[in-house]
Amino acid sequence: MQISVCNSWSSLQSLGLFSFPKRLLFSQPVCSDDETKHIVLSSQPTSTQRNCIEELGEHKSFNPLTKRRMLLTSCFMYLCYHPSRYLSAQALGDPSVTIEQVTPPVFPSGALFPIEERIVQLFEKNTYSVVNIFDATLRPQVKVTGVVEIPEGNGSGVVWDGLGHIVTNYHVIGNALSRNPGQGQVVARVNILAAEGVQKNFEGKLVGADRAKDLAVLKVEASEDLLRPIKVGQSSSLKVGQQCLAIGNPFGFDHTLTVGVISGLNRDIFSASGVTIGGGIQTDAAINPGNSGGPLLDSKGNLIGINTAIFTQTGASAGVGFAIPSTTVLKIVPQLIQLGKVVRAGLNLDIAPDLIANQLNVRNGAVVLQVPANSLAAKAGILPTTRGFSGNIVLGDIIVAVENKPVKNKAELDNTLDEYSVGDKVILKIQRGNENLELPIILEEKTS
Secondary structure (H helix, E strand, O other): OEEEEOOOHHHHHHOOHHHOOHHHOOOOOOOOEOOEOEEEEOOOOOHHHHHHHHHHHHOOOOOHHHHHHHHHHHHHHHHHHOHHHHOOOOOOOOOOOOOOOOOOOOOOOOOOOHHHHHHHHHHHHHHHHEEEEEEOOOOOEEOOOOOEEOOOOEEEEEEOOOOOEEEEOOHHHHHHHOOOOOOOOEEEEEEEEOOOOOEEEEEEEEEEEEHHHOEEEEEOOOOOOOOOOOOEOOHHHOOOOOEEEEEEOHHHOOOEEEEEEEEEEEEEEEOOOOOEEEEEEEEOOOOOOOOOOOEEEEOOOOEEEEEEEEOOOOOOOOOOEEEEEHHHHHHHHHHHHHHOOOOOEEOOOEEOOHHHHHHOOOOOOEEEEEOOOOOHHHHHOOOOOEEOOOOOEEOOOEEEEEOOEEOOOHHHHHHHHOOOOOOOEEEEEEEEOOEEEEEEEEOEEOOO
16 A cells, blocks of 8 residues: 655644554555555545545554554655755846946955065075975876875975085985985986976986985986075074974975974974984974975075974874974085085994983983994093993993083984084093093094
8 A cells, every 4th residue: 555645744743643543553455546545645634535544443453563664654755855855946036136236346455565575575586496306216196086196205305506406304205215225326306396387307316315314415407597596594593483484395285385483492303214303493384294305494585494394193284393403404415415424423332222221220311331442432431331240230431411511311412412523522521430520532433
């Protein structure tokens, strides 16, 4: 039997269907009209419908659960899927008005405010010094939808000089560098923005890389008119609160500008290359994946840092970004260009990692574990950690300062020694048991 329900719930209630006793529900067809059996419910039932309802009330054979479900399901299907619900809305218009009458006036934007004009000029001047870098071993993949998936090795870089040297982060091309390429080998693809706004693609050949400072130098064979070197500023004179700008290629969107302020100085940067870099610049300028290797500029447009990392739980900018200061960049990049490596002044000693130092109950200072024979440290009289006759550990010297600069752990010792050059003579403050000593020592080239 087919049950057709119309109008609304009030129509059903007007018929008293939801107040029927259970005996009105039946299991066999009744009230036939020719060969098709219908019960049509409307707001004003016909005489035939009234007769059917009266017959229902006298019928004794029923299945209460099944018929009630059928009735409720029919009501629900009608209310939800009746074609009248999907008829297009009637368009309303006012033919008494014209297009001109309902079109508001458009006012010219006029001249920019001075601060806006300055930022625009800084971007237009420096954007040609920023390049887009792709790790040569990681190719973008075009999906069926046409969306380009940007690989992890996508980043930014800056034009360092007119010879074609490009500076970027070590981790931007880290996958290619993990294969130990030689100098001159192609490790990246470099896109340079031409004056007409067209990206020109070049092979980026490895010049040198320094994992400890997350910096790398590439070289491209590009004409001089395409190479617009960045102007390098002094990061040592930065102050918290001054304005800064970041230009890069976040998520593959090339030449994107973000503006912020210097939020902090002398931060420890936990770089994506797996090392800790001291003296970092903290900024709230939005830095996202793809900004790595791009420039952080001051309000004069000078390079004050190389963007390298973000602090986030989601992978996107959370208002805490970090940059390698230009003082560090100026010290590392020329060496990479000239020598292909970085020559560091240091002490050829084995210094205990923080975990071992904590196990030895040393909370302040760098614990000396081993001192190679015939090294300058051995000649200066620095003592290593040893074992006593009973098997107990005898602590070696603990370096607590270099030239009155406090040293709390191994990382701070390395960062402090980075400020010196090979051959410099420094005074180490040593804690040896209950004694406090001062030992002069000449710094030598630190072996990797």
